[in-house]
Every structure is written in structure tokens, then in C-alpha cells.
Amino acid sequence: MTAQPVLIIGARSDIAMALARRYAAAGHDLQLAARRSEGLAADAADLALRHGVKASVHELDILDAASFGPFLDSLPVLPATAICVVGVLGEQAVSEADPAAATLVIRSNYEGPALLTGLIANRFAERGSGTIIGISSVAGDRGRASNYVYGSAKAGYTAFLSGLRNRLSKRGVHVMTVLPGFVRTRMTAGMDLPLRLTAEPDAVAEGIYQAAAKRRDVIYVKPIWRLVMTVIRAIPERIFKGTSL
Amino acid sequence: MMIEGWGRFPRQLCRVHAPRDEAALRMALAEGPRIARGNGRGYGDCAMQRNATIDMRAFRRMLAFEEENGQLVVEAGVLLADVIATFLPRGWFPPVTPGTKFVTIGGMVAADVHGKNHHRDGTFGRFVDWLDLMTEDGTVLRCSPQENAELFAWTIGGMGLTGIILRVAFRLRRVESAWIRQTTLPARDLGEVMALFEANEAATYSVAWIDCLTTGAAMGRSALMLGEHATTDELSRVRRSAPFHVPRKPVRKVPVDLPQVALNRMTVRAFNALYHRNARAGAGTSVVDWDSYFYPLDAILEWNRIYGARGFMQFQCVLPTGAAKEGLTALLQAIAASGQGSFLSVLKRMGGEAGGMSFPREGYTLALDFPFSERSASLMDRLDAITLDHGGRFYLAKDARMAAATLRRSDPRAGAFAAMRRECALGLFRSSQSERLCL
Numbered sequence: 021m022t023a024q025p026v027l028i029i030g031a032r033s034d035i036a037m038a039l040a041r042r043y044a045a046a047g048h049d050l051q052l053a054a055r056r057s058e059g060l061a062a063d064a065a066d067l068a069l070r071h072g073v074k075a076s077v078h079e080l081d082i083l084d085a086a087s088f089g090p091f092l093d094s095l096p097v098l099p100a101t102a103i104c105v106v107g108v109l110g111e112q113a114v115s116e117a118d119p120a121a122a123t124l125v126i127r128s129n130y131e132g133p134a135l136l137t138g139l140i141a142n143r144f145a146e147r148g149s150g151t152i153i154g155i156s157s158v159a160g161d162r163g164r165a166s167n168y169v170y171g172s173a174k175a176g177y178t179a180f181l182s183g184l185r186n187r188l189s190k191r192g193v194h195v196m197t198v199l200p201g202f203v204r205t206r207m208t209a210g211m212d213l214p215l216r217l218t219a220e221p222d223a224v225a226e227g228i229y230q231a232a233a234k235r236r237d238v239i240y241v242k243p244i245w246r247l248v249m250t251v252i253r254a255i256p257e258r259i260f261k262g263t264s265l
Numbered sequence: 266m267m268i269e270g271w272g273r274f275p276r277q278l279c280r281v282h283a284p285r286d287e288a289a290l291r292m293a294l295a296e297g298p299r300i301a302r303g304n305g306r307g308y309g310d311c312a313m314q315r316n317a318t319i320d321m322r323a324f325r326r327m328l329a330f331e332e333e334n335g336q337l338v339v340e341a342g343v344l345l346a347d348v349i350a351t352f353l354p355r356g357w358f359p360p361v362t363p364g365t366k367f368v369t370i371g372g373m374v375a376a377d378v379h380g381k382n383h384h385r386d387g388t389f390g391r392f393v394d395w396l397d398l399m400t401e402d403g404t405v406l407r408c409s410p411q412e413n414a415e416l417f418a419w420t421i422g423g424m425g426l427t428g429i430i431l432r433v434a435f436r437l438r439r440v441e442s443a444w445i446r447q448t449t450l451p452a453r454d455l456g457e458v459m460a461l462f463e464a465n466e467a468a469t470y471s472v473a474w475i476d477c478l479t480t481g482a483a484m485g486r487s488a489l490m491l492g493e494h495a496t497t498d499e500l501s502r503v504r505r506s507a508p509f510h511v512p513r514k515p516v517r518k519v520p521v522d523l524p525q526v527a528l529n530r531m532t533v534r535a536f537n538a539l540y541h542r543n544a545r546a547g548a549g550t551s552v553v554d555w556d557s558y559f560y561p562l563d564a565i566l567e568w569n570r571i572y573g574a575r576g577f578m579q580f581q582c583v584l585p586t587g588a589a590k591e592g593l594t595a596l597l598q599a600i601a602a603s604g605q606g607s608f609l610s611v612l613k614r615m616g617g618e619a620g621g622m623s624f625p626r627e628g629y630t631l632a633l634d635f636p637f638s639e640r641s642a643s644l645m646d647r648l649d650a651i652t653l654d655h656g657g658r659f660y661l662a663k664d665a666r667m668a669a670a671t672l673r674r675s676d677p678r679a680g681a682f683a684a685m686r687r688e689c690a691l692g693l694f695r696s697s698q699s700e701r702l703c704l
Contacts, residue, residue, distance in 0.1 A: 059286070062340075066326035070351050206285075 024100030025049040029080065029136065031060055034205035035155065036105040038225035043101075044071035046229070051095055053080040082106050082132030083124075088139050101232065102140045103153040104133045108170075109207050115169035122169050129173035134180040141184050141193060148192040151232055154181045155198045158240065161249045164265055185237060196231065197238045200224055201245040217244065268318065271569055272308035273576025274637050274665055277697060279313050283320040290429065291403040293319050300696040301425045303369030304344060307376065308579045309665025310697035311424050319429065321371055327351065328432065335437040336394060341371025341430045348437075353555065354509045357437035358494070360392040366560050371430040376662035377422030377623040381470035381492065381559075384462075384616040388623055390421035392436045399429040401690055419685060422623035424661050426686060426694050426704060442508035444495040445470070445558040448550045455485025455593055459629070462489065462614040469493050473612040477633065480601045485593065487612060495552055511554040518566040522574045571608075572636045579663035580645055581632040582652040583615055589629040592655030596631060596648055603644040607633035622682050624660045632663070642666065661698065669703040679704060 026043045028036050031052035040050055044067045052060050057079045064075035080091050092098070110125035137154055144150030159167050160174030178197055185195035202208060202218040219227075219242050227241040240246045252265065269276040281302075282293040293299065299317035312318070324340035325347075335357055337348065345359060346366040352358070363378040372378075377390045395409035398420060406428075408417035420427045450465075452458035458473050465471055470492035479486055497508050504510075562568050569577070584592040593612075600607065611632040618626040633648075635641035649671050652659065658675040659667055672679050683704050686692060695704075 062326045062328055065328050069327040069330055070347070 023047040023049075025051060025074075025097055027051040027053065027095065027099035027102040027140075029053050029102065029104045029133075030082065030106035031063075031077075032056070033105050033107070033207070034221040035200070035203060035224050036103075037063060038221035039103060039105065039228060040067055040075075041071075041222070042225040042229045044073045044075070047071070047073060048101075049074040051076050051078060051099055053078040053091070055079070055081050082136065083127055085132070085135045088136050092139060092143065098143055098147065098150075100149070101151040101153065102137070102144075103155070103228075104137050105155045106133050107155065107157070107174075107207070109167075110170055112165075112167050112169060125169050126173045129170060130176040130180075133177050137180070137184065141188060141195070144193045145188055145191045150193050151235075152181075152184070152193065152195045153198060153228060153232060154195070155200065156181065158199045158201050158245055158249050161199070162252055162260075166265075194232075194235050196228075196236055198228055198231075198241065199238065199245065199249075200241045201248070203241075217242065217248070268302075268305070268313055269576070270309050270312065270665065271306050272579055272634075272637075272663075272665055273569055273572070273574070274578060275310055275697070276576075277310065277313050277315060279315050279318040281318045281320055283323055285323045287399070287405070287431070290319065290399065293317055294399070294401075294403055294429070294693075298693050298695050300694060300699075301341075301371065301375070301429045303342065303372030303375075304367055306365055306368045306372065308663045310701070311376075311661060311664070312372075313697045314695060315697070321369065321429070324371075324431065335439065336434055337437055338432060338434045339370050340432055341374075342369050344369055345373065349555075352437055353440075353443055356439055356441070356509070358440045358555070359389075360436055360438045361386060361389040362559055364560065365563055366556075367563060370433050370435070374421055374430055374433055375423060375425045377619060377621070377625075378662070379615070379625050381472045381613065383625055384466060384471065384614045385469060387616055388422070388619050388625055389435070390619055390621075390623060393421065394434040394436065396420065396430055396434070397432040398427065399431055401428070401693060405431060415685075416689070418620040419622065419682065421619065422621045423682070424622065424699065424704075425696065426682075426699050427689075427691055428694060440494045441496045442494065442500055442504070443511050443555050444500060444504065444508070444552050445492045445555060446495045446499055446550060447553050447558060448491040449548050450489045450491070451548050452485075452487040452489055454483055455487075455590070455597065458485060458487040458489055458612065459590060459593075462629075465489070465491055466614075471614060475597075475610045475612045475631070477597060477600045477607045477610045480598070484597055484601070492558055499552065501552075511556065514556070514564065516564060516566060519568055519570040522570045524573055572634075575637040577634050577636050578641060578645060578665055579632065579634045580648055581630060581660040581663045582648070582657045583624065583626055583628050583630040583660075584652065584655050584657040585626065585628040588655040588657075592651060592657060593629060593631060595651045595655070599644065599647045599651060600633070603640065603647070605635050605641050605644050607635055609634055622661070622676075622678055624658065624662075626658065628657070630660075632660075661702075664698065667702065669701065672702045672704075 026048045030036055031054040057077045060077045064077050067075045108125055108128040115122040115125050156178040157174040159171035160178045163171050181195055181197045202213045203224055204220055224241050231239045266281050267276055268279050284290040284293050296317040300314040301319045301321050302312035321342040324342035327339045329338040345368050361380045373389045377388045379388045398406050398408050406413050450461055452461055468491040473487040473489040475487040497505050613630050615625045615628055615630050653674055
């Protein structure tokens with residue numbers, strides 16, 4: 021039996037590929053969408069060969085909202101689960117100085133994912149079923165000097181997903197927000213990450229897969245992050261503004 | 266970072282690149298002298314280069330499979346273990362496999378590995394239809410017996426010295442089950458095991474564990490193990506209902522480096538005595554699963570740590586048939602006289618020679634390992650000399666210490682290979698091994 025197809029948006033990232041492997045291992049067909057998607061053909065072939073599933077590749081530019089409708093129409097079938105893994109970290113210093121760079125970070129992390137997720141949600145609501153998984157970030161839980169442009173866009177996406185979940189909870193559509201902490205990927209390559217707070221992409225994928233099966237609402241992949249962010253959110257602003265976290 | 270081969274000797278500080286795509290790989294090539302590295306199962310220094318060692322394991326995608334002829338196309342960093350896990354349940358098995366499944370396909374081509382079926386089927390290279398090779402300036406050449414044929418031939422068994430192997434198309438073979446019908450035949454001495462090899466030329470798989478410590482009349486006593494892929498009607502009813510299903514076994518791991526004293530003449534002798542007693546007691550036919558049959562040592566992860574932190578050295582030579590009996594006798598006598606026990610000693614009949622620098626040739630191959638020490642180093646020099654005297658040659662995937670002159674004397678192809686590398690300007694593909702051997 022082939023389980024329900026899964027759409028992965030932003031499929032070229034390490035977390036996305038780990039998710040693709042995890043869902044394919046469970047027998048799900050895959051729809052892999054990304055910019056410069058020709059590079060994904062080999063990954064699709066690999067997933068199909070190893071797991072005996074169907075895997076298709078779709079071109080998608082997350083900054084081109086006008087293309088979202090035709091993109092969804094072009095999928096072989098409306099997926100059962102859609103996962104948005106799109107994210108651009110950018111460089112905080114550059115984002116502060118250059119509005120064009122900040123715009124790219126804000127649009128890539130908030131505008132694009134929110135608009136596309138919203139369109140998919142409408143189609144799922146019409147069908148009366150579906151799971152939407154949005155990968156946001158702990159950086160959205162509180163703005164910090166070191167990455168607030170990225171963080172504020174993720175905060176927007178977290179709020180968007182929360183609202184969507186609220187709206188669709190009685191329409192058979194489940195929305196799950198994922199707030200990964202540090203993950204060892206190309207995005208974080210070269211950073212000095214604290215070991216206890218850092219997850220491997222495959223562990224993130226496993227956590228998401230398990231949580232989605234249990235229809236959880238908001239997950240921190242490593243549970244310790246829930247504690248860390250609770251503490252960080254609880255610090256009074258008067259004190260917080262003087263810290264360098 | 267410090268890297269080492271499976272034998273853990275030598276250990277070298279190398280700059281390691283781990284490119285994720287061809288563009289990044291091209292950038293790594295620009296660094297100067299470089300060698301590709303797979304899963305690090307070569308024993309010595311064949312996959313290290315201080316200037317730029319290129320870890321190919323990110324190239325791990327399977328690209329295409331044709332059900333009609335069993336042709337599988339993979340990126341070079343795909344592990345043999347993954348190929349088996351994916352295709353054995355569908356009735357396909359590698360045409361040739363070395364003694365571990367934790368090798369990359371690129372590494373299998375570079376070392377032109379052989380298995381227990383060499384006498385019948387030849388090396389892995391025989392089943393390669395084509396490969397894509399990134400050469401000196403980053404261009405990618407499709408190489409096959411029809412296209413860039415000379416480069417193709419030198420790449421198989423070429424130890425990565427002709428370029429970076431990117432993709433490989435090779436043929437799997439059909440099997441009916443995941444089980445092997447194994448027949449064990451005890452042999453009292455060297456003459457008997459050789460006669461048994463000759464008498465069982467028709468067997469698909471054959472290999473002998475040989476006792477390297479016993480001298481006198483029983484010198485060379487062995488256990489010859491023959492194997493055939495079991496057909497479904499050779500399986501019990503339960504297994505026949507799911508012929509590719511093998512119950513999972515626990516995987517053990519050597520947790521720490523054992524002190525070198527743990528492996529000494531006494532323990533090796535005890536192990537060999539026990540093994541041969543078991544072989545006599547267990548002589549006859551049994552059905553065993555593929556993993557236990559082909560990869561008994563893979564069940565103990567990091568088994569190389571039993572030799573301690575100083576590591577060990579492998580010795581593997583092949584002697585031509587005519588000189589084999591005399592040469593093997595001389596080798597066994599030298600080992601026994603040295604008092605150095607080889608924990609695992611494997612004897613195997615080999616079939617004909619392939620092209621390029623491919624190791625196997627018609628005759629007998631003997632593989633030994635010794636914990637690293639000055640004494641075993643001098644023993645190995647003795648074994649080199651005996652091999653040369655009997656017209657034999659050495660397996661580069663195992664070598665960590667041979668002298669350049671020894672290689673030249675043992676294998677006239679080495680000179681031609683070095684000349685070809687100069688002519689085709691492939692000199693920047695070089696490993697610590699190729700520098701040592703002046704290839």
C-alpha cells in the first residue's frame with residue numbers, strides 16, 4: 021500500500037532531505053519543490069529506488085506568489101501532508117545595513133511561506149482533510165540583537181500558523197508548528213553550536229514524523245528548547261535589553 | 266584532521282574536504298595534490314593525501330536501476346551495505362563482494378575488489394558497464410570498454426590515481442534467497458586444501474581459513490568453506506515463505522582499544538585451535554544467512570580495535586599457480602619461525618587476471634594480519650622477499666609499508682601505469698601510498 025503523498029517545500033535543505041527520507045521509508049510518495057529544482061532529480065531517483073515510492077520534482081520560487089496557484093495545480097495530486105521547510109538565515113549585520121538584504125530575509129521566511137501555506141490550507145479545508153507542517157524557529161520566540169531580522173520573520177510565520185490552526189481545527193485540517201533549535205546543516209556550517217542544544221537533521225525529521233502522527237500542535241524538536249525559550253521569554257525586557265544572548 | 270586507514274597505520278594529518286556537489290568537488294581539486302577517499306576501509310595509506318583528501322561520502326545517491334539486466338547506477342559514495350539493503354529484498358545481490366559491506370562503490374572500483382567467487386567470476390570491475398570520471402581539470406569523462414577505454418581499464422584497480430570516480434554503472438546478479446548453502450571441508454595440511462580448491466573449481470564461492478602457526482606435518486591445516494546461493498526449494502518451509510527475510514541479529518562493537526598484549530601467540534593459537542576443531546566438528550552442509558556468510562566481521566563494529574591503538578598491518582599476496590605450493594610453504598615457514606601469529610589468515614584460489622593495475626591473477630592468494638610492531642615489520646619484509654622469489658604480487662588496498670622497488674619488481678605493470686599517469690598529466694591525483702610507491 022502506498023501511503024499518502026507528502027509535499028516538501030524548500031526541498032533542497034538538509035532538514036527537507038532528511039524528512040523526505042523519513043516519509044519515503046514509511047512508504048509515502050513525495051513531491052519535492054524548490055528553486056533550481058533540476059538539482060533534485062538525482063535525489064528523487066534515489067528516494068524512489070531505495071524506498072519503492074514515487075518521487076516528483078517541481079520548480080517553485082517562494083518569492084513569486086503569483087506562481088503559487090499554478091504550482092499547486094501542477095502537482096500530480098493534492099498532497100495529504102504539506103511541509104514548508106523554506107528558510108533563509110541571512111546575515112544580521114548585512115540585514116541591518118541593507119534594506120534589500122533584509123527584504124529578502126523577511127519575504128523568504130515570512131511572506132512566501134505564509135502565503136503558500138495559506139493557499140494550501142484553503143485547498144485542504146475544501147477537501148476536509150490534510151496536515152500542514154510549518155518549520156518556523158525558536159528565533160521567533162523573542163527578538164535578539166544577533167538575529168532579529170530573521171527572528172521577526174519567523175515570529176510572523178509562527179503567528180500565521182497559530183491562526184491557521186485555530187481557523188481550521190474544526191475543518192479536519194491539522195496544522196503543526198515546528199520550532200527547531202540548532203540543527204547541524206549547511207545553514208549552520210561553521211558555527212560553533214552547543215552540543216546539547218544541537219540536533220542532527222535525521223533526528224529532526226524523526227521528531228517531526230512522530231509528532232505529526234500524534235497530531236501535536238507546537239513542537240520544539242529537542243525538549244530542552246522548550247525550557248530554554250520559556251526562560252528567555254520570561255526575562256523582563258528591562259534586563260533582557262542589556263543581555264547578549 | 267588526523268586520518269587513518271582500517272589498519273590504523275599509518276595515521277596522518279591531512280586536510281580533508283567533504284564536497285557535497287560537483288561544483289564544490291571542482292573547487293577542492295584546485296587545491297593541488299589530492300586523492301578521493303571512500304569509507305576508509307582500505308587498510309593502509311591508499312586513501313590519504315596530506316594536501317587534500319576528498320571525502321566522497323556525500324555522493325551517496327542511487328540514480329537508476331534496470332530490472333531487465335540488473336544494471337544499477339549509483340554515485341561513488343554509495344555504500345555496498347545500502348545496495349544490499351535496497352536490492353536483496355527484490356532478488357538481487359552484488360556480483361562480487363569483498364569481506365566487508367562497509368565499502369563505497371567508488372572504492373570497490375578503485376581497488377578492483379575480489380570476493381570468494383573470484384576463481385569463477387573475476388573481480389568487481391568485470392561487472393562495471395561504465396563510470397564517470399572527473400579528471401585533472403574538472404571535466405567529467407564517461408569511461409567504458411567502448412569509450413575512453415584505456416582510461417577505463419586503468420581506473421579499475423587504479424587506486425584513485427586516474428581521477429575522481431563520480432558515478433558507476435554495474436550489474437547485480439539475480440538470487441532466489443538471502444541464504445547461502447555452505448559446505449565446510451576440513452583439510453589436514455596445505456597440500457590437501459589446495460587439492461580441495463582444485464576439486465571444487467565449480468563452486469560459486471570458496472575460501473579457506475588457514476592456520477599459520479602449526480608447523481610440521483599439519484602445516485597449512487585449513488577449513489575450506491564453499492558456498493552457493495540457496496534456491497527457494499533448498500529452504501525450510503518457514504524461510505521459503507519469505508526467502509529474503511533474515512531475522513535481525515545484535516550488532517556488537519569493540520568498545521575500546523584493547524591492549525596489544527590481548528592478541529599474542531597464545532590467544533591466536535587458542536583461537537586457531539578452536540576454529541579448526543569447530544570446522545572438523547561442523548564439517549558438512551548448513552544454510553546460513555548472507556550477512557553471516559559474507560561479512561562475519563561486520564557483526565563486530567570497529568573490530569580493528571582488537572589490535573590496540575598502534576594498529577595492525579595486512580599482508581596479501583598472490584602467487585602464480587605453478588609456484589604456489591612452494592611459495593606458500595616458504596611463507597608459512599617464515600611466519601611460524603617468527604612466532605608472529607596472524608589472527609585471521611585466509612587462503613583463496615584465484616582465477617584469471619583483469620587489466621590495468623587489478624591485483625588478482627591466476628594462482629593462490631594469502632591474506633594475513635599482524636599487530637603493528639618492529640618485529641612484524643621485519644617479518645613482512647621477509648614475506649615480501651619470498652613472494653618476489655615466487656613471482657607473486659601484492660594487493661595495494663592492503664599495503665601500508667611496501668618499498669617502491671618491491672612493487673616494481675613484483676609487477677611490471679607499475680612502470681606502465683606511472684608512465685601513463687605522466688603522459689595523461691594525472692600526476693596531481695596522488696595518495697600517500699602512490700607517493701611512497703613512486704607511481
